[in-house]
Amino acid sequence: MATPLAPHPDRALPAEPGVRAIARRIYARTRSLPLVCMHGHVEAQVLAEDEPFGDPAQLFVVPDHYVTRMLVSQGxxxxxxxxPRRDGGPVETDPRRIWRRLCENWHLFRATPSRYWLEHELAEVFGIDVQPSAQTADVIFDRLSAALSTPEFRPRALLERFGIELISTTDSATSDLRYHAMLRDDGLGDRVIPTFRPDAVVHVGHDAWRKQVEQLGSLTGADTSGYAGFLEALRRQRETFADAGALATDHGHLSTDTTPLEDSEAARVYERALAGEVTEAEARAFAGHMLFVMAGMSVEDGLVMQLHPGVLRDHHEPTHRAFGSDRGFDIPVPAEFTRGLRPVLEAYGHHPNFRLILFTVDETVYSRELAPLAGAYPSVRLGAPWWFLDSPDGMRRFRELATETAGFYNTSGFVDDTRAFASIPARHDLARRIDAGYLARLVAEHRLSEDEATETAVDLAYHLPKLAYQRRTP
Amino acid sequence: MATPLAPHPDRALPAEPGVRAIARRIYARTRSLPLVCMHGHVEAQVLAEDEPFGDPAQLFVVPDHYVTRMLVSQGxxxxxxxxPRRDGGPVETDPRRIWRRLCENWHLFRATPSRYWLEHELAEVFGIDVQPSAQTADVIFDRLSAALSTPEFRPRALLERFGIELISTTDSATSDLRYHAMLRDDGLGDRVIPTFRPDAVVHVGHDAWRKQVEQLGSLTGADTSGYAGFLEALRRQRETFADAGALATDHGHLSTDTTPLEDSEAARVYERALAGEVTEAEARAFAGHMLFVMAGMSVEDGLVMQLHPGVLRDHHEPTHRAFGSDRGFDIPVPAEFTRGLRPVLEAYGHHPNFRLILFTVDETVYSRELAPLAGAYPSVRLGAPWWFLDSPDGMRRFRELATETAGFYNTSGFVDDTRAFASIPARHDLARRIDAGYLARLVAEHRLSEDEATETAVDLAYHLPKLAYQRRTP
Amino acid sequence: MATPLAPHPDRALPAEPGVRAIARRIYARTRSLPLVCMHGHVEAQVLAEDEPFGDPAQLFVVPDHYVTRMLVSQGxxxxxxxxPRRDGGPVETDPRRIWRRLCENWHLFRATPSRYWLEHELAEVFGIDVQPSAQTADVIFDRLSAALSTPEFRPRALLERFGIELISTTDSATSDLRYHAMLRDDGLGDRVIPTFRPDAVVHVGHDAWRKQVEQLGSLTGADTSGYAGFLEALRRQRETFADAGALATDHGHLSTDTTPLEDSEAARVYERALAGEVTEAEARAFAGHMLFVMAGMSVEDGLVMQLHPGVLRDHHEPTHRAFGSDRGFDIPVPAEFTRGLRPVLEAYGHHPNFRLILFTVDETVYSRELAPLAGAYPSVRLGAPWWFLDSPDGMRRFRELATETAGFYNTSGFVDDTRAFASIPARHDLARRIDAGYLARLVAEHRLSEDEATETAVDLAYHLPKLAYQRRTP
Structure with missing residues (x-):
């Protein structure tokens, strides 16, 4: 017999009845606010072309590395x-069988946010009313497939239904932004905006780097055969992004190091990289230097700078070779912000045009480094709990560890950071519930009035993301 | 007047009445399950010879470094x-006075797990009904002494009474396993099994190392005067352990480094060590190399590999010189797993014969490194909260920090890791209560159904340890 | 309309009604106990001269870097x-406008301890009954100003009214202790005592260092032109402090390193420093060496040693240049105690004359290093949660993370560590509430009896600080 699927209206709110009652009232004030999605990985193409989503396996399993890694971890x-394998080798092609593998292993996801989000999506977006299991896999597959073939489940229809006021994509520095142009032509240019992500052109040690800077050169008309032209190309492309509505840049680095190099040294490393002779140490130093340079460009053009450090990508090289990146084998390493960010904060930390939003997958820095930095530097804001930490208890710990030093108003509100378009409402909804619960505890402990708590909840859910990501007047 | 000692039936369950009610129901389903003790330090000799335990001081104080360190910390x-001093110098010999010193200082243990376990043992194993104190020390001593002289309190009787289905000892690589042979002869061979612990033969910098490898050589008939013979000796001895029922190996290292050396370099260091000329850096490199080698042997023979890293042993050298190891002066250092384990996980992380169970005394790695690793690599399982962290709040934090990323099914269930045989039921019972409480909160927050929570609790208490420590089909 | 300001009698107690009822009873037994303030930064001059406090801006805003950094963080x-600027450049001089800037930004402090303390001070010390806001700024300013001009709000009157039994100031090693002499003459010598803080004479790399050691020389009559005379000067000045009632020394270091140098090497570095030729590495090594030396002096003279490590001071050099130190730009770095303290603990860790009280702004060391060290070494006690961690949730986490391993009796009770005299009762009161809440949970979970919990609460609030800071019999 199938177990019913009916997400409880009080889910993820605190268990204690008194606190829950307060949390319910607070959540009631934020649950229907529009979604402001300032950082994520939905492709502009999806919204530009507005094609129907694929089958349930393609929507819920194949591209979701949270889901695939957990199934892999159990064999x-x-x-x-x-x-798909990079060598085109055979993989499962039957979506029904892929979907079934998830359903049969539903118990593996107990207490994980993937389970929580999937339940929300299945029930509230697709109207599924039974829990996934071996028994229910097929019937759910059929219902999902039927739904996906209707116009109501096309991307733009869901954009509307989800109440997404603004969504920011993440785009390579070498993107031609063609899909954003299509969206602008369709009147969606203010609602779907790009973000400038230059990782592929600043990490000089990566295989594809040279090709990327060549492409950057031809896109911008700048001569990237030298360091000065490379900087010029970046400036031009940032401007192109800003003209297309971008508010921010985004930077994924292993370390937070922002030590600038002498211009001549930076030029030397750049040239060695072009010649394929760069060492690992030089590549690291250049990456840190480029964070400093990018901060300077942000001061010039007012784009908000986001930093996502501390993840060792492709930890299992054989998986990387066979399947490429983003397959669940990205593992965090200890993070350090105090010394790493010092150069950039001494240079620009008090500059009114500079805004730096910090993310982490290492919780130890919340109270030790991030909250003290955000609670002092006017340029710094704390991003939402990221990746593994975007979970009920993870989000609660962020508030508990950061707020007493940073306050609420030095945080930048929730970002969903997801590739999974249909999970966006689930993610924002969960964050609103957790914030309501945290605020309700403060009220119950007489540390905040309920009026203040409610106002704060609305700010966290809606106003702060818009404020934090406002383009700085250049 | 003596304070009564009556452990509450609801102890260590959550305080909130609604959550407690759920936790009670879950705990009711796990409290009487058999004990599966996959990792601990009870000596095989104790169960093989089945002699009565000594006096209360020998049972509860002298060998328990949790207890002695706390008393030492207060002067x-x-x-x-x-x-006992290594030089045979005078120490207290009157067990009654030793026992009294514990009772007089009972308040020092408030809120510690030692206090919790001791109360459980005294009340539920020995039927003591008054709190230890200066006033009650003698009467409790007498009652304990009387009990210990009865057949009901002999080791095998307690094995029965405690419901221990399986208990794994920890044995030096140079053990001849004679007590396990005696146990096998008595029909207890499937119930009391050895674990292979090669620390003394892989840490080449330690004083006793040379003697240990010689012993390994004579035990196995392999020629340990060279590196190749050393490896052969290890292989043979692992096989001997496996034949005696061992399911696992166990490795205590300061760091998690698993970088392999070239064979020739390993052989060179081995020879320098035999010549007494090894440097500290060489010893460290060899230890890391041997973890890699041992992982390879696990792939060959299917023994599960346990890693206990991150403790600086014998922090206070004068205490070490005077009293030997395990005297309470082992202090944790920061742990790192992501980079340290990379070599071994790239080589064997996806191999079906490989199983690696990870322990830590550094909580910062739960959400940052351990859960992401266990939530991706099929070979990796997370061990129970270890040592200082085997405590009510410590175990709760483990679940909160690890589960959302690793799930429940990438953890390996509770291990008591204790020398104190009589404390085994108390420790398992506490773990079951804490897990019930954590699961009950998930139910109360509508993140899990009560049916699922109960099934999970039974898995954590009973099935997962058996599954995680299953010998891998070689 | 103004929002009323009326701190709730149950504030900061746990929300769950059953736990709260227990917490209330425990707190009722500690709330009126005398205040013992063993570590703080109130100036002796304030109490010696007993002048009225300045205006509200000077009392609540200008010198409080918790408050100014938060306002700066929002622009x-x-x-x-x-x-005040170091160059005497223009700054706001109207206290009413400064006060208004705080009131207008009251929302920034939601959930911060500053807000909590300020509310307590305003309501319970000054009788203010409306929340600060743009609307109420002026009326509150006027009422505060009126109060401050009355004799009841002079420092000594408040000392009495606050029930401060003992307060320890923090004094440079080069202080002539003149204000403590005045206090002694007025019969307050046993109530207001100095603490010896030698940072400025041991950090040889700092600009003012040479001047400081010259001053130390002339104060003590020792010849500080050489290392031996420098040590002699320190010994004499420690003795002078002890004669003036000092019980303790206090040491602020970036790292916990306590590695001693050879005497000849220490002398060499000292001479190079006098010659202005010291390198950064030498300065670091000398600082570690001096911690070791100071520990030795503590064994000789019985002064309790306090260590406050792990803060990178003046992170934003431009702010430091313009405004000096202690302006909110001191940011923590990762801390390490196990290896750093090993030399000093191997040498003196078991010495009956040695007492070392450890503080941290890195919570990761609570369970990993600090509790294991304090739970083993008789000399070690854990200081109260420090700085950013002196907050409701911060203090709760300290108890949760440290107690299970260290117990309560290896902690040294609350210290307010504040410059803000009028906030002292608020801070102690908050700590008593949080401890009551933590203990109440243990009672509710049947891990401790209520009698024991109450006795423990009284010990934490009153007896332990007196005991921990007792001068060791030399």
Missing amino acids: MRLEELGV | MRLEELGV | MRLEELGV
Whole structure:
């Protein structure tokens, strides 16, 4: 017999009845606010072309590395989950069988945010009313497939239904932004905006780097055969992004180091990189230097700078070779912000045009480094709990560890950071519930009035993201 | 007047009445399950010879470094607690006075797990009904002494009474396993099994190392005067352990480094060590190399690999010189797993024969490194909260920090890790209560159904340890 | 309309009604106990001269870097808050406008301890009954100003009214202790005592260092032109402090390193420093060496040693240049105690004359390093949660993370560590509430009896600080 699927209206609110009653009232004031999605990985193409989503396996399993890594951790192979091999080798192609593998292993996801989001999506977006299991896999697959073939489940229809006021994509520095142009032509230019992500052109040690800077050169008309032209190309492309509505840049680095190099040294490393002779140490130094340079460009053009450091990508090289990046084998390393960010904060930390939003997957820095930095530097804001930490208890710990030093108003509100378009409402909804619960505890402990708590909740859910990501007047 | 000792049936369950009610129901389903003790330090000799336990001081104080360190931290000397000096110098010999020193200082243990376990043992194993104190020390001592002289309190009787289905000892690589042979002869071979602990033969910098490898050589008939023979000796001895029922190996290292050396370099260091010329850096490199080698042997013979890293042993050298190891002066250092384990996980992380169970005394790695690793690599499982963290709030934090990323099914269930045989039921019982409480909160927050929570609790208490420590089919 | 300001009698107690009822009873037993203030930064001069406090801006805003940093983090400039520039440049001088800037930004402090303390001070010390806001700024300013001009609000009257039994100031090693002499003459010598803080004479790399050691020389009559005379000067000045009632020394270091140098090497570095030729590495090594030396002096003279490590001071050099130190730009770095303290603990860790009280702004060391060290070494006690961690949730986490391993009796009770005299009762009161809440949970979870919990609460609030800071019999 199938177990019913009916997400409880009080889910993820605190258990204690008194606190829950307060949390309910606070949440009631934020639950229907529009979604402001300042950082994520939905492709502009999806909204530009507005094609129907694929089958349930493609929507819920194959591209979601939270889901595939958990199944792999219990012995399944990526091939069995339909993840394409780089060598074109055979993988599962039957979406029904892929979907079934998730359903049969539903218990593995107990207490994980993936389970929480999937339940929300299945029930509230697709109207599914039974829990996934071996028994229910097929019937759910059929219902999902039927829904996905209707116009109501096309991307733009969902954009509307989800109440997404603004969504920011993440785009390579070498993107031609063609899909954003299509969106602008369709009147969606103010609602779907790009973000400038230059990782591929600043990490000089990566295989594809040279090709990327060449592409950057031809896109911008700047001569990237030298360091000065490279900087010029970046400036031009940032401007192009800003003209297309971008409010921010985004930077993924292993370390937070922002030590600038002498211009001549930076030029030397750049040239060695072009010649394919750069060492690992030089590449690291150049990456830190480029964070400093990018901060300077942000002061010039007012784009908000986001930093996502501390993840060792592709920890399992054989998986990387076979399946490419973003397959669940990105593992955090200890993070350090105090010394790493000092150069950039001494240079620009008090500059009115500079805004730096910091993310982490290392919780130890919340109270030790991030909150003290955000509670002092006017340029710094704390991003939402990221990746593994975007979970009920993870978000609660962020508030508990950061707020007493940073306050609420040095945080930048929730970002969903997701590739999974249909999970966006679930993610924002969960964050609103957790914030309501945290605020309700403060009220119950007489540390905040309920009026203040409610106002704060609305700010966290809606106003702060808009404020934090406002383009700085250049 | 003596304060009654009556452990509350609801102890260590959450305080909130609604959550407690759920936790009670979950705990009711796990409290009487058999004990599966996959990792601990009870000596095989104790169960093989089945002699009565000594006096209360020997049972509860002298060998328990949790207890002696706390008394020492408040100014008592190890001599006053009867801990034998290596030089044979005088120490307290009157068990009644040693026991009294614990009772008089009972308040020092408030809120510690030692206090919690001791209360459980005294009340539920020995039927003591008054709190230890200066006033009650003698009467409790007499009652304990009387009990210990009865057949009901012999080791095998307690094994029965405690419901221990399986208990794994920890044995030096140079053990001849004679007590396990005696146990097998008595029909207890499937119930009391050895674990292979090769620390003394892989840490080449330690004083006793040379003697240990010689012993390994004579035990196995392999020629340990060279590196190749050393590896052969290890292989043979692992096989001997496996034949005696061992399911696992166990490795205590300061760091998690698993970088392999070239064979020739490993052989060179091995020879320098035999010549007494090894440097500290070489010893460290060899230890990391041997973790890699041992992982390879696990792939060959299917023994589960346990890693206990991150403790600086014998922090206070004068205490070490006077009293030997395990005297309470082992202090954790920061742990790092992501980079340290990379070599071994790239080599064997996806191999079906490989199983690696990770422990830590550094909580910062739960959400940052351990849960992401266990939530991706099929070979990795997370061990129970270890040592200082095997406590009510420590175990709760483990679940809160690890579960959202690793799930429940990438953890390996509770291990008591104790020398104190009589404390085994108390420790398992506490773990079951804490897990019930954590699961009950998930139910109360509508993140899990009560059926699922109960099934999960039973898995954590009973099935997962058996599953995680299953010998891998070689 | 103004929002009433009426701190709730149950504030900061746990929300769950059953736990709260227990917490209330425990708190009722500690709330009126005398205040023992073993570490703080109130100037002796304030109590010696007993002049009226300045205006509300000077009392609540200008010198409080918790308050100014938060306002700066949201774009205000230190000049606008009346913080004096080192170059004498113009800053806001109107206290009413400075006070208004705080009131207008009251929402920034939601959930911060500053807000909590300020509310307590305003309501319970000054009888203010409306929340600060743009509307109420002026009326509150006027009422505060009126109060401050009355004799009841002079420092000594408040000392009496606050029930401060003992307060320890923090004094440079080069202080002539003249204000403590005045206090002694007025019969307050046993109530207001100095603490010896030698940072300025041991950090040889700092600009003012040479001047400081010259001053130390002339104060003590020792010849500080050589290392031996420098040590002699320190010994004499420690003795002078002890004669003036000092019980303790206090040491602020970036790292916990306590590695001693050879005497000859220490002398060499000292001489190079006098010659202005010291390197950064030498200065670091000398600082570690001096911690070791100071520990030795503590064994000789019985002064309790306090260590406050792990803060990178003056992170934003431009702010430091313009406004000096202690302006909110001191940011923590990762801390390490196990290896750093090993030399000093191997040498003196078991010495009956040695007492070392450890503080941290890095919570990761609570369970990993501090509790294991304090739970083993008889010399070690854990200081109260420090700085950013002196907050409701911060203090709760300290108890949760440290107690299970260290117990309560290896902690040293609350210290307010504040410059803000009028906030002292608020801070102690908050700590008593949080401890009551933590203990109440243990009672509700049947891990401690209520009698024991109450006795423990009284010990934490009153007896432990007196005991921990007792001068060791030399």
